[in-house]
Amino acid sequence: MATTEQYVGRSILRKEDAKLIEGQGTFIDNQSMAGMVWMELVRPPYVHAKVDSVDVSKASNMPGVIGVLTAADLDDAFPAGLPMVWPITEDIKIPTHWPLTKDVIRFAGDAVAVVIAESRAQAEDAAEEVVVEATERPVVLDLEEAAKDQVVLHEDLGTNVVVHWSHGGGGDQTIFDSAPVVVHERYSQPRLIPNAIEARGCLAYGIPAAGEYTLVSATQIPHIARVALSIATGIPQSKLRIIAPDVGGGFGSKLNVYAEEALALALARRLGRPVKWIEDRQENYVATIHGRGVIHDCTLAGTEDGKILGLKFVELADMGAYFQLLTPGIPELGGWVYMGPYDVEAYWYEFTGIMTNATPTDAYRGAGRPEATFVIERLVDAFARRIGKDPAHVRRMNLHPPHADAQTSIMGLQVDSANYEPTFDRALELVEYDQMRKEQAARRESGDAKQIGIGLSSYIEMCGLAPSEILGALRYVAGGWDAAEIECRPFGKVVVRTGTSPHGQGHDTSWSQIVADGLGITPDDVEVLHGDTAVSRLGMDTYGSRSVAVGGEALRQAVEKVKEKARIIAAHELEVSEDDLEWTDGAFRVRGAPDKARTIPDLATSAWHAHSLPKGMEPVLEGTAVYDPPNFTWPAGTHVCVVEVDTETGKTDILRYVAVDDCGAVINPMIVEGQVQGGVAQGIAEALYEEAVYDESGNLMTSSMTQYLIPSAAEIPDMTLDRTETPSTTNALGVKGIAEAGTIASPPAVINAVIDAVSHLGVTDVGKPASPERVWRAIQEATKGSPGVSGGPGGATPGRQEGGAS
């Protein structure tokens, strides 16, 4: 329906909701096919062991079992291992990663065989009867221990130290020794388990005689998976279709290509039957990627009055037992934001990637930028404490000056636009910063057992991945473009095919708003299709807060292409020259005679029946755009957290949480706020509750949701949100991206608040997560000199926890 109403910038309710609130989602486990069989992986109870024998005889004879296959049985199924697509340096050492391990079990998720049975229960039963003899090897989890190479995971590589990367820094490096104030800190960030509420799963089927296969998978990246799985299985891309149905959350854990996807395809090809696999939660905790797992040595060079001169970070990053799709690239992605929103003269970042006997790490919401922001913002607080200044004052005086146009930053990339001070000031205003400081002083004065702390976090991040030329320079094997196709059906409806692949982000709604405004129709007239390589042919999928900045802009450009053609048809029908037409009030109108008009639905119908098109014009009104962004986008913001810490129990309660973000222009404020709330909650979880804990033998102790503490509504506070709007100069929509900002900003805001609450007792460091026990121990250590924060239950993170200014 043609309309003059505007939709972009409004909180239009989501089109996605109807099926989801009625239990009609198309999630992977809701899909089945005639003749379907179930796959179960055999993951023996070893963390590091040489496989001596795999006896499948008993399992093979179990009820319903169709076959039990080992790596040897599948030797010809995989022409290549699972691809890692970001070999970030020339000399990076890349382990081969077969879907089933051929020789050595290197982490708890490594499988040695696969069972196919008529039912899931039969497959599970039989998997338990596969007998694996193996010789255990020493397990190495600690990064510094692993770096000594006393235990080497991949003998052919000869070392666990597989990659070292730096962009070479910027500015005068001597400042880190010679500045008036030099602060050294060491921060450790534990591994996190992503925990999408839907675990992974897939269903592979095909027509072996034709060599055609389809994989339906709970994935964020159908288009990338098509390329990667073609390499792993040898199925040509022209005969491989990947479908992402409704996907129950990703957070980076489904931004990957996994062994099970390759196995399901290979087995569907071998058996000629549909093969389904659903991950259970315990498998998810060991076989799906983890996030974080890093240690930073940090140096801040500054002056006594609070000027930050330089920031330097040397990072050790836990790669896990293999590279998954992007593993070594994740620290690098953070490597471009270690200056934070600050105007510094000198900058250094380097990281070393180390293999350990644990689940591979990879992108987890924020992917490198939360790790960076955490250490920068903790370091700035340590600096403020050292010089005795208010951390808000120190931050504000160091904010980078505003610029409306793109400007090259000290780390060498161009920041699209920046205006940090209004964002910062608004956050302090909303949290009533001065009032909170007064309240804190009063509590300290009275010696209350419950003390108040205020934590700040100002961040900058890098989204809109990415300019393909820069990705190429960074040795990423693919491009960063995205695509959109618009098909205007006769009589008013419009079909959009987008290369993005949402899994909760609401693209159906936001994309409809963009098209509705562009074409003078309503969002309800627009149907958005995605997540199927046979439907939306071209795309680079959804991750890294890129979808609207790349896919949304591609869509806007496709709208313009539709209108270019529509204008020619309108001029032809109205018998005027194109120059006599203007697009106003949702239609092409003759200048000076606005009643002489044609709407897009009119023109789409004309183009479809094609009875009287301009001579030589092709029928049908369509537009396709493939857009490669000229730059990244750089959202920024300031979050402030106010906590109350019970100094007797160590328990932390969040009293206020304020997030003021600047993600540029906004298509749907409701969806943006939802992204911030979810991201902040995930960051609060990281700060206070979540941590993958291993025992000395390398067994994951937090092996289910009963031990790994995902916060509920009872733990997550109500948040106060606001935004400033500094349009991106990278794209015409002016958008930057928002999906990870909350997770990037919130962990240091919370931890800084916890430390601030007890800093008057002498506490300068509390590790993540700031469990009651950790906080209590930190207080005890500071006040009585009793045993430290690290070690023991609740403190089993690899790496040291303590900081302390030099």
Add this chain to the structure above:
Amino acid sequence: MTQIAVTVNGTRREADVEPRTLLVYFLREQLGLTGTNVGCDTSSCGACTVHLDGESVKSCTLLAVQADGREVTTIEALAGADGTLHPLQDAFHRHHGLQCGYCTPGMLMAAASYLKENPTPTEAEVRESLEGNLCRCTGYQNIVESILDAAGQMSGAKA
């Protein structure tokens, strides 16, 4: 195999089940009611919440045989027979109480049961009531708002 008879969404269903079959797999795989999702296998996340004789239960915690002779209601029957959405479903839509939607059926069923117990809860009470239902997308704020709004609608409708 054990024979059971369960009234599911108002219809009596007789079936043979393996004694180890969990209620959620009976609903999903034998009855084809796939609206109820499985999230964690350890009764932690609440994605599988359904009503058993009107009270919310985690259907991955119960065996199907435990539902023998009882009444089960799933997300498929939360809306009225005429298709009218339950006030909670409507409120989740209006307040953006869902993103990926995977936890949503469980959240809705848990909230529906809770509002019967406590028709006029405070925000803190709603948050406490959701302790057994995890969401990874929303940060809960809009879920809580949705439930408070629905409570208002429902108690207003009764008054």
